[in-house]
Amino acid sequence: MLWMKNWLETRLRFTWAVGFLVFVFTLMYVTFSRAPRNPHNPIPPTQQLAMILSIYSLFWVVPSAMMAGAGIKTQAPFQAMKGLHGSMHFTLSLPVSRRRLFFTRAFLGMLQLTGVILAACFGLWILLPAQFSTLHFSALDMVRYGLTALTCTAVFFSVSTLFATFLDDMWQVWGSFLVIGLLRGLSAIVPIPEKVDLFGALAGSSPLITHTTPWSVVALSLAATIMLYIAAARIVQTRDY
Numbered sequence: 001m002l003w004m005k006n007w008l009e010t011r012l013r014f015t016w017a018v019g020f021l022v023f024v025f026t027l028m029y030v031t032f033s034r035a036p037r038n039p040h041n042p043i044p045p046t047q048q049l050a051m052i053l054s055i056y057s058l059f060w061v062v063p064s065a066m067m068a069g070a071g072i073k074t075q076a077p078f079q080a081m082k083g084l085h086g087s088m089h090f091t092l093s094l095p096v097s098r099r100r101l102f103f104t105r106a107f108l109g110m111l112q113l114t115g116v117i118l119a120a121c122f123g124l125w126i127l128l129p130a131q132f133s134t135l136h137f138s139a140l141d142m143v144r145y146g147l148t149a150l151t152c153t154a155v156f157f158s159v160s161t162l163f164a165t166f167l168d169d170m171w172q173v174w175g176s177f178l179v180i181g182l183l184r185g186l187s188a189i190v191p192i193p194e195k196v197d198l199f200g201a202l203a204g205s206s207p208l209i210t211h212t213t214p215w216s217v218v219a220l221s222l223a224a225t226i227m228l229y230i231a232a233a234r235i236v237q238t239r240d241y
Contacts, residue, residue: 002104014115020063065159114150154221
């Protein structure tokens with residue numbers, strides 16, 4: 001029942017994320033098809049790819065914040081609400097613990113986000129070789145990139161999930177955008193070691209360029225995600241709704 005309830009509340013957001021993915025790939029296809037291929041371009045192909053991936057990394061933020069769990073709150077399908085939904089007290093009266101309510105919603109959101117990431121990686125595997133014929137993109141590189149994207153976006157997802165435990169829907173999404181945007185801007189200003197740069201791992205240090213998995217970034221992302229989820233679960237258990 002919990003799975004069905006959560007799916008009914010999140011299906012439109014998932015559909016929106018898929019539509020956003022289609023829009024991004026359509027835009028990339030049109031841009032690539034119209035861009036003149038200059039063999040004498042002074043910018044190396046790897047640097048061009050790094051710039052494209054840097055812009056593309058912004059795509060991961062939107063679905064991560066939109067599809068993050070709402071804590072244990074009842075979430076309107078596709079609108080930001082202030083205060084609690086009218087059925088919130090019914091949800092709390094269900095014979096399940098708050099911890100189970102929280103992790104069921106969060107797990108479903110991560111499954112949906114994983115589906116979007118897999119589709120996005122498949123799209124890149126189709127588009128990038130056509131644009132960068134001199135670069136090699138193996139299936140293993142795409143798997144590495146997918147793993148990196150999944151762990152990095154898990155951090156964005158968990159930030160939004162944490163905000164959902166004590167903020168309204170609107171502030172949850174916009175607060176997530178603000179925090180992640182500030183971190184992205186800070187990483188562009190302050191030199192961050194490559195081994196711990198989450199945004200760099202999706203761009204210039206991407207496995208599509210280095211052909212290696214940034215395990216230090218993956219480990220850091222998993223550690224940050226676990227800590228954020230522990231904090232969110234603690235808030236859910238102690239908050240008076």
